[in-house]
Amino acid sequence: MLNFDWLHSVSIGMAKGIIISLYVLIGVAVWFLKREYIVLDVESPRPWHNLKWWTTGVLTLIIAIYLYF
Amino acid sequence: MLSGIDYAIVIAYLLGVLLLGIYFRKFVQTSRDYFLGGRLMPFWAIGMSLVVSDIGAVDFVGAAGQAYRYGVVVANFDWIGCVPAMILAAFVFVPYYWRAGVYTIPEYLGRRYNDYVRAAEALIWIVFQAFGLGIIFWASAILLNTLMGWPKGVSIIITATITGLYTVFGGLAAVVMTDVVQMIIMYIGAAAILIMGLISVGGWNGLVDKVLAMGPEYQNHFELILPADTPTPYPWTGILFGLTFVLANAYWIGNQTIVQRCLGAKNEWHAKASMLWGAFLKLFIPVLVMFPGLIAVVIHPGLENGDEAVPRMIRDMLPPGLTGLLFAAFFAGLMSSVDSSLNSTATLWTKDIYERYIRRGASDRHYLIMGRLVTLIILILGVLTAPLSEKFPGMYVYVQTLLSFFQGPTLAILLFGMFWSRTTPAGGLTGLIGGIALSAFLYWKKAVFFTIEDPFLYISWWSFVGACIITVTVSLFTQPKAREELYGLVFRLEERDVALQAKLRNRLDRNN
Numbered sequence: 001m002l003n004f005d006w007l008h009s010v011s012i013g014m015a016k017g018i019i020i021s022l023y024v025l026i027g028v029a030v031w032f033l034k035r036e037y038i039v040l041d042v043e044s045p046r047p048w049h050n051l052k053w054w055t056t057g058v059l060t061l062i063i064a065i066y067l068y069f
Numbered sequence: 070m071l072s073g074i075d076y077a078i079v080i081a082y083l084l085g086v087l088l089l090g091i092y093f094r095k096f097v098q099t100s101r102d103y104f105l106g107g108r109l110m111p112f113w114a115i116g117m118s119l120v121v122s123d124i125g126a127v128d129f130v131g132a133a134g135q136a137y138r139y140g141v142v143v144a145n146f147d148w149i150g151c152v153p154a155m156i157l158a159a160f161v162f163v164p165y166y167w168r169a170g171v172y173t174i175p176e177y178l179g180r181r182y183n184d185y186v187r188a189a190e191a192l193i194w195i196v197f198q199a200f201g202l203g204i205i206f207w208a209s210a211i212l213l214n215t216l217m218g219w220p221k222g223v224s225i226i227i228t229a230t231i232t233g234l235y236t237v238f239g240g241l242a243a244v245v246m247t248d249v250v251q252m253i254i255m256y257i258g259a260a261a262i263l264i265m266g267l268i269s270v271g272g273w274n275g276l277v278d279k280v281l282a283m284g285p286e287y288q289n290h291f292e293l294i295l296p297a298d299t300p301t302p303y304p305w306t307g308i309l310f311g312l313t314f315v316l317a318n319a320y321w322i323g324n325q326t327i328v329q330r331c332l333g334a335k336n337e338w339h340a341k342a343s344m345l346w347g348a349f350l351k352l353f354i355p356v357l358v359m360f361p362g363l364i365a366v367v368i369h370p371g372l373e374n375g376d377e378a379v380p381r382m383i384r385d386m387l388p389p390g391l392t393g394l395l396f397a398a399f400f401a402g403l404m405s406s407v408d409s410s411l412n413s414t415a416t417l418w419t420k421d422i423y424e425r426y427i428r429r430g431a432s433d434r435h436y437l438i439m440g441r442l443v444t445l446i447i448l449i450l451g452v453l454t455a456p457l458s459e460k461f462p463g464m465y466v467y468v469q470t471l472l473s474f475f476q477g478p479t480l481a482i483l484l485f486g487m488f489w490s491r492t493t494p495a496g497g498l499t500g501l502i503g504g505i506a507l508s509a510f511l512y513w514k515k516a517v518f519f520t521i522e523d524p525f526l527y528i529s530w531w532s533f534v535g536a537c538i539i540t541v542t543v544s545l546f547t548q549p550k551a552r553e554e555l556y557g558l559v560f561r562l563e564e565r566d567v568a569l570q571a572k573l574r575n576r577l578d579r580n581n
Contacts, residue, residue: 004306015305041336054345069293
């Protein structure tokens with residue numbers, strides 16, 4: 001139980017799928033945040049202040065890495 | 070050994086960093102300037118500082134050594150072990166810490182729970198940082214002694230003097246801005262050895278082909294995900310549950326050394342952006358720091374100790390000049406770890422212990438002087454205790470293991486504190502203590518409960534689960550704080566209450 005024996009039958013492909021799904025889930029969750037919350041404190045927000053795009057960029061890169069390896 | 074040009078590069082780097090750090094002395098007038106850089110720092114500098122503070126000189130050699138032995142699976146610590154946690158920190162924890170105007174994580178926990186939780190967390194961190202500093206000094210001195218032939222005492226004194234001078238006078242701003250230079254030096258130095266190494270093995274494809282052709286024990290060297298029943302310490306279940314869910318989050322949202330930089334951001338947007346910028350830069354760390362270990366599998370096969378991989382590559386491959394640059398990168402890694410440790414420990418002592426329990430209501434100047442004095446004392450203690458590591462060779466591992474006992478329970482009370490307003494002060498305190506006790510018990514009985522050689526990832530997960538259960542159970546039977554006291558400390562609590570009140574008013578108006 002403490003060694004996660006119940007997950008030993010999960011294939012590597014499935015495990016990778018779970019991890020990539022986690023990244024996708026985080027990316028989607030960030031897009032649900034209100035824009036006002038994201039650009040709080042910015043006097044005149046420009047598109048590059050939208051941190052949702054920053055997050056999407058970082059997650060895209062890491063998903064590509066996990067797909068490659 | 071280094072040539073003349075290499076020495077020139079290393080000396081120029083050390084002097085440059087010293088002058089840059091001391092320059093920031095003129096911006097320090099108050100304790101807020103000293104501990105939080107005056108809350109004026111931009112996201113790009115904080116992001117770079119976050120990354121370089123996470124990598125020490127010893128990691129350069131140790132991480133490559135782990136990659137030599139286990140392959141790319143080790144990169145999980147910088148990829149899945151950082152990026153999701155940094156995003157969570159960016160959008161949830163860091164904005165709330167920043168708005169609360171706190172100096173330390175224990176201060177947040179003190180406001181959210183009570184002074185017992187604050188004092189416990191602060192003391193734990195102070196003790197470990199103080200011990201850790203001596204170990205960092207000693208481990209790095211051994212490394213520089215092996216690589217450069219420098220006497221251990223010389224490395225320690227040089228690093229302590231330079232780092233101490235700019236940290237004592239310039240505070241967090243000096244730490245962060247010197248970290249920016251250190252990160253650039255570190256990336257250039259690491260890129261030099263990576264590029265030279267890749268050229269010598271025939272590029273990326275040549276590296277993969279040659280490693281895989283070396284035999285069945287190397288077949289998993291390019292697999293990021295290893296089976297749950299792997300004999301290595303990195304099964305995917307441990308990576309996901311222990312590293313991703315617990316250790317990574319505990320580190321990026323609960324470690325004072327890390328979070329303090331974000332608290333010094335010039336506004337909330339910069340605080341959030343610094344974490345995301347840091348996450349982007351983090352993606353390159355495995356490529357720069359660990360991949361040389363993979364290259365060494367081809368160039369220097371059959372090494373018994375993987376930690377010899379990078380030193381051998383430096384000796385055999387790098388021309389004069391580039392060798393000096395890489396050694397400057399080693400110093401950068403060492404100095405960034407030392408300055409971060411000094412500054413965060415001084416902040417914890419001054420704000421959470423001294424100002425709270427020993428001398429309340431003193432002038433701001435008094436606390437500024439205390440901060441500088443404590444930085445100096447910790448530095449001297451670090452230098453004096455460094456040789457102890459030789460007498461107790463397993464000390465580094467013990468300190469790291471003990472520190473891991475606190476990660477799961479700390480994360481549990483941070484998560485419940487931030488997301489569940491019903492969590493009570495008693496729940497937080499018992500969750501913390503109970504979780505630590507569970508960690509210690511699982512570690513003591515690890516041969517009974519676990520099958521892999523080093524189950525630290527699993528222990529972190531189960532101590533987190535245990536702390537969660539204790540926190541919830543005790544909270545349900547004890548008195549919570551008034552909701553108004555928790556505004557600004559619990560995620561969207563005030564916003565939810567305002568929305569609920571508006572809804573109730575609308576309903577009443579309609580009924581009337």
